């Protein structure tokens with residue numbers, strides 16, 4: 001009797017821990033998903049990123065073609081800081097670019113740039 005009680009209570013913490021880890025993992029994915037969605041919204045929003053004025057992006061309507069199509073971004077720029085740099089101020093890489101310096105000119109906040117980069121890495 002006492003033995004069976006002991007083994008039940010010994011198992012319970014492991015079960016609780018497994019539940020807690022599961023809940024934590026779900027919250028992590030949900031959050032990652034929401035920054036991607038937020039980044040897509042910012043990128044497509046004509047009064048925010050307005051990236052579609054110049055770039056073809058999968059899922060975006062009425063794109064322009066002033067800049068290159070944004071495809072395979074994750075393999076082209078595996079390091080996220082390179083994408084952050086492009087969005088922050090592309091004139092550092094190409095002084096003649098027509099791409100607006102979203103970070104330097106405060107068109108997007110650092111947080112918004114990070115969300116857009118999360119989205120770009122899904123392309």
Ligand code: HEC
Nearest residue numbers: 043049050051053054066067068086090094097098099100
């Ligand atoms: C006014 C036009 C314009 C807008 C708006 C614009 N870009 Fe660009 N972008 C360009 C051009 C042109 C290039 C080509 C590289 C250069 O000019 O230095 C480029 C390059 C890029 C690159 C590098 C692509 C590659 O294949 O090497 C990325 C990534 C990028 N833009 C993302 C964005 C995102 C995200 C937005 C919106 C937040 C945006 N751009 C808004 C014009 C624009």
